[in-house]
Amino acid sequence: MAFEITNEFLENLTELISTNNESAITTLFKEVHFADVAEVLDEVNFEEAIYIIKLLDSEKTSEILTELEVDIREKILENLSAKEIAEEIEEMDTDDAADIIGELSDERQKRVINALEDDELAADIKELLSYDENTAGALMAKELVKVYETWTVAGCMRRIRGQAKDVTRVHSIYVVDKEDKLVGRLSLKDLIIAKSDQQIADILKSKVDSVNVNEDDEEVAKIMAKYDLEAIPVVDDNKVLLGRITIDDIVDVLKDEAERDYQLAAGLTQDVDSDDSILQLTRARLPWLFLGLVGGIGAFIIMEGFQGVFTKYASLFFFTPLIAAMAGNVGVQSSAIIVQGLANDDVKGSINSRLLKEMLLAALNGIILALFLFFFVWAYEGKIDTALAISTSLVAVIIVAGLIGTFVPLFLNKRGIDPAIATGPFITTSNDIFGILIYFLIAKMILGI
Amino acid sequence: MAFEITNEFLENLTELISTNNESAITTLFKEVHFADVAEVLDEVNFEEAIYIIKLLDSEKTSEILTELEVDIREKILENLSAKEIAEEIEEMDTDDAADIIGELSDERQKRVINALEDDELAADIKELLSYDENTAGALMAKELVKVYETWTVAGCMRRIRGQAKDVTRVHSIYVVDKEDKLVGRLSLKDLIIAKSDQQIADILKSKVDSVNVNEDDEEVAKIMAKYDLEAIPVVDDNKVLLGRITIDDIVDVLKDEAERDYQLAAGLTQDVDSDDSILQLTRARLPWLFLGLVGGIGAFIIMEGFQGVFTKYASLFFFTPLIAAMAGNVGVQSSAIIVQGLANDDVKGSINSRLLKEMLLAALNGIILALFLFFFVWAYEGKIDTALAISTSLVAVIIVAGLIGTFVPLFLNKRGIDPAIATGPFITTSNDIFGILIYFLIAKMILGI
Missing domain, CATH: 1.10.357.20 (SLC41 divalent cation transporters, integral membrane domain)
Structure with a gap:
């Protein structure tokens, strides 16, 4: 299954770009995973990378942008207008969107957020940007499936069909009371197994782990790894549900932590890799x-x-x-x-x-x-x-x-x-x-x- | 949410054990997560640990056993009969079960497997034990939700209700052809959104990542981290679906890998920690x-x-x-x-x-x-x-x-x-x-x- 970047692939790509063969390039990348496209962009020269980003569909390029090396992404974003960045942002999950906007200057941050057509998304991103770095708040996404304890299974299923479209992966369905405080959780499996006229309050699991929005991200990683959690809801001091953190973000935190400790032990102060200048x-x-x-x-x-x-x-x-x-x-x-x-x-x-x-x-x-x-x-x-x-x-x-x-x-x-x-x-x-x-x-x- | 092992807790526990107060001990551990119980067992003396394991319900102790430090688990297993171990094993996921049986001597392995009442489970464990260490096969679990491409959505839902009981977390539903070859996947979400009379073949996603059963586990970890996968199906050379690997196992692989590299860099040959002799x-x-x-x-x-x-x-x-x-x-x-x-x-x-x-x-x-x-x-x-x-x-x-x-x-x-x-x-x-x-x-x- 692994896609390998070969010299032939790169030569072919350069050739296609120089002859401006748009349809062939689109076809070439059609079956390639965005994480692999990001690796290709790390390899080609900067003009070629910009060319490819502008050519491909924003649904795909938004994913590619989140996977790029920071320094290359920075250069690409400099060459996109606030409007163009906003279009990419609208395709992203809120946590990735906030991370990328956070890399921009304050001035550009404002312009990109203003250029967003979705007001709710703009508010979510502003909220996420307000949390300190390395906290649960900075790591979480706003996308989640939330139901009220008073709903029935059937009503719940109907509304989930709506909410789930925005959520790439439904790990858990979070149950809240009328003040939006977290009171329990459900899995999709529980919902499928339940009878359609049962009330959510009767089938929810009231034992639900959560972390405070100001918790340190390495602590969150430790908790999720220890309890084998795939997602954890994030709440404020009043237990109001704010967002959720998924295990793939934790994998990144763990990798970064391990790399940093390793580098410190080897006498390297900054986060460097072998390709740096x-x-x-x-x-x-x-x-x-x-x-x-x-x-x-x-x-x-x-x-x-x-x-x-x-x-x-x-x-x-x-x-x-x-x-x-x-x-x-x-x-x-x-x-x-x-x-x-x-x-x-x-x-x-x-x-x-x-x-x-x-x-x-x-x-x-x-x-x-x-x-x-x-x-x-x-x-x-x-x-x-x-x-x-x-x-x-x-x-x-x-x-x-x-x-x-x-x-x-x-x-x-x-x-x-x-x-x-x-x-x-x-x-x-x-x-x-x-x-x-x-x-x-x-x-x-x-x-x- | 974090449970803290305090001195008071440990003193209280020792007191309860010495007075043989079974009901109080059961109550004490009732709300405690099995990962925390495992930490308690790492702290108390060996006789107390055995006492607690024999006292608690096998549904809970099986989870605790999987979380224990290897050396403590080894000692505890020595004090359980093949029959008792088999009862614990029957409550576990197949991957954990195979890991733990793999730690026993060849002689005891056979006796425990023979003591299993579930023949299918015994066959699954034998299969998992047959794969080389550090391969996808050794890492995978046999539990998964599998449907045939010829089924309808409604039929699929009905059968999933049966299969899903054995699967702690349904990440993906894997679709196979009549020869059990992997042909695609579905999420529960896709199934909920689909119309009940549609055929699986029409709604499946045919682009599905998989790894070969003999793939190196660190390579699997790399693929899952790169493509942000939460589960990946494992297939044999003929693409026949054998099992699946979930991200929580990968988190362990990544942590082990980072620790080993760190220890090698520091001049430590074996996997040691500060509590070792x-x-x-x-x-x-x-x-x-x-x-x-x-x-x-x-x-x-x-x-x-x-x-x-x-x-x-x-x-x-x-x-x-x-x-x-x-x-x-x-x-x-x-x-x-x-x-x-x-x-x-x-x-x-x-x-x-x-x-x-x-x-x-x-x-x-x-x-x-x-x-x-x-x-x-x-x-x-x-x-x-x-x-x-x-x-x-x-x-x-x-x-x-x-x-x-x-x-x-x-x-x-x-x-x-x-x-x-x-x-x-x-x-x-x-x-x-x-x-x-x-x-x-x-x-x-x-x-x-």
């Missing part, structure tokens, strides 16, 4: 590299302070990359486990008990690794005192690195800061410095210098 | 630390080889942690971007053009960082030749690190190996060694030693 990539990468550079200079200053040791114990210095690497690796491992545990609500109990566990774990790992290192240094260098000094301090370095890796994300989380920023370069750099300092201090002590 | 955590962490240790020994051997330089240019050695850190950070950044791009199918074009782009990017970053380092070393050490040697080799190290970070995941991917293993300790360690070697070679050359 060198300048964008530099902006995402350089700050963390600079942090690493400053850390490296710190390590240099510490080592210089110990340079008197060099004449007698030169090999101490040759092990600093090993010490730094172990400190960094242990720190990243322990912080990643904590960050992931926090994301999954798995981290229970006190910080102290966590630190104790990590200390035992790091000590166990450290001793195993140190034993190996001890025998290597002893065999290679023939000096048992150097071997003992290096391996003992390795254990200390690993324990401290594990504790820092555990403590920092827990501390940030307590303070309400995203613990994911504590992984990656931040932990590596601080552990490098602490590790090298501890290493030389302990080694000096053991060697009695 | 010290021994399990050691098994997940030690192999990567050992790799780091071996890398550190490699760096040691290289540095020892250059020790003659020390008398005149001691500070070269004090910058090795900086060099290693920069090589590691750049490598992780570039590999993370490629790994994520590959996961999103964003990486197009040849390997060579990728490498060229990364080279330019790394050179740009490297030159900016090297300029800073140059002025620092010059100001701090007062030696312009050392400053020049160190900063020039930093640029070379960063470029090589970026190229390795880009090349390795692309190469692994070409070979059909998961590129995610190339992030984290693997890249850091190899870049440490290459970085330090390149650094000394270039510095020696520039300083003319």
Whole structure:
């Protein structure tokens, strides 16, 4: 079933555009899913993309627009009039419409909303734009099937036929009282199975999960994933039904969240991908590299302070990359486990008990690794005192690195800061410095210098 | 709406269990969602968990079992007879049932399947167990609503009322021909809107996405996320309809995939979480630390080889942690971007053009960082030749690190190996060694030693 963008397809398309063969292009895209058309538009040059968007039917292009990469969509929208954008918007679900209008300048937002022919849609979009980013309100759509508890099954079916036309997928039918407060839900299946003269109040399921319109979107994702929900109604503080969030939007939230955590752990600040320009990539990468550079200079200053040791114990210095690497690796491992545990609500109990566990774990790992290192240094260098000094301090370095890796994300989380920023370069750099300092201090002590 | 496990709740529960107050416990859990009960069972001790499972109704406990952590479920199942497990299984959806039976030993699998009263269910589970792990077949459920193209809308509605009882959520109604080959789909909405004497063949949507039963599950997740599908039918090589996959299962696949990639990047081999035992955590962490240790020994051997330089240019050695850190950070950044791009199918074009782009990017970053380092070393050490040697080799190290970070995941991917293993300790360690070697070679050359 998968549509593959081949070079032949692209060459053929370019050829058709250059000869202005409109009917052939329309036919070419006829059977292609809008998500695939969006990928084609990401590939072709900008003039060709505009040409295709203006040529295809707005029912299809509205879907394509929602799937495009943000930067390409931005460029395309700049080349459409407010009227043309409004026509696309009218074909979209309200949540997608609000997202796209939200990307425009304030000035253009107003013009596009004014150009909308459907007043109710304009009001819905204005409402959706009013919610803060990353809340349930910003994520929800206004489209839903709503029935009153006093209706009968037959009356309900009749009216649903009307409402359902606007709703791509009917997950649940939400039942409200006369003040529009959510009182229950029904599935289409329940309705089909029920007798036509039954009253909705008698067949509704009164246990219905809902989220507040100001709830954080990652929290909504967590709830929907945990309870295996495919849609969840959104209500205000008075339980009045405002909209609904569907699972496909949650899939996007989860993917974005995972990508962001992964990028933070890898030392990338902005949401970049491999196709971004060198300048964008530099902006995402350089700050963390600079942090690493400053850390490296710190390590240099510490080592210089110990340079008197060099004449007698030169090999101490040759092990600093090993010490730094172990400190960094242990720190990243322990912080990643904590960050992931926090994301999954798995981290229970006190910080102290966590630190104790990590200390035992790091000590166990450290001793195993140190034993190996001890025998290597002893065999290679023939000096048992150097071997003992290096391996003992390795254990200390690993324990401290594990504790820092555990403590920092827990501390940030307590303070309400995203613990994911504590992984990656931040932990590596601080552990490098602490590790090298501890290493030389302990080694000096053991060697009695 | 969120249920919170409080200490009071747990104390109360323990109290009720110790006094054997069955009715109070049943009442306590009455309004609690099974996903929350599963969390409670993760918290209480093992005897209490078994007590609760045996007490509650199998309709509820079957759902709870599917939500439990694998290790706790395993222990609970050990304490249930084959007959008791079979009773739980009969309440589950076929996909969950097959997953749980799959966790048992071959011997117990047979006994549980034989204890099932429903022969059709036993056959379905046997079929699902026969598919390879991580394929569409292993992910799908047998429950679906299937109609024949020759039926009328009215006849269809009548039979759906029967089939739908077994299907928790009716996403789509799948239409098959007389050989059970998938020919189209319908939504319940289409059916409600249609006239009752119309034939299914006239109202079905013939464009229906499907996946082959042997398709990789991550590929299925990608397709469903891309096309915003909430369910997808699964077919065999002859297009015969076998089952369907729903989006909630895909949410789990996506979460697992993201967690695994994140853990690999952090140097954790197994699927661990922060609550695992010290021994399990050691098994997940030690192999990567050992790799780091071996890398550190490699760096040691290289540095020892250059020790003659020390008398005149001691500070070269004090910058090795900086060099290693920069090589590691750049490598992780570039590999993370490629790994994520590959996961999103964003990486197009040849390997060579990728490498060229990364080279330019790394050179740009490297030159900016090297300029800073140059002025620092010059100001701090007062030696312009050392400053020049160190900063020039930093640029070379960063470029090589970026190229390795880009090349390795692309190469692994070409070979059909998961590129995610190339992030984290693997890249850091190899870049440490290459970085330090390149650094000394270039510095020696520039300083003319």
